[in-house]
Amino acid sequence: MGIIAFLILGLIAGAIAKAVMPGDDPGGIVVTMIIGVVGALLGGFLAAALFNAQPMDEFFDISSWLTAIIGAIILLAIYRAVAGNKGRSRA
Numbered sequence: 466m467g468i469i470a471f472l473i474l475g476l477i478a479g480a481i482a483k484a485v486m487p488g489d490d491p492g493g494i495v496v497t498m499i500i501g502v503v504g505a506l507l508g509g510f511l512a513a514a515l516f517n518a519q520p521m522d523e524f525f526d527i528s529s530w531l532t533a534i535i536g537a538i539i540l541l542a543i544y545r546a547v548a549g550n551k552g553r554s555r556a
Contacts, residue, residue, distance in 0.1 A: 471502075472502060475498075475503070478505050479498040480498065481537070491549060500544055503540055508535050508536025512532045
């Protein structure tokens with residue numbers, strides 16, 4: 466898959482992850498879309514490491530989309546847990 470297709474896949478995966486996990490995100494939609502791109506990379510890496518699969522070969526393959534969306538959801542949850550606690554005081 467080309468770099469442009471990968472970026473588009475990640476941006477869409479970030480938007481879907483935001484729709485699946487609604488709520489306030491520190492950083493807004495731009496950060497969520499960047500998380501989608503990085504999450505797509507994370508999802509592809511995890512699928513390759515755990516299942517010996519290559520899901521990021523084809524743009525229109527369902528496994529590419531599922532791994533990108535799941536990776537974006539995982540990364541969005543981690544980001545919310547880390548960035549959400551910074552603004553709160555522990556008093």
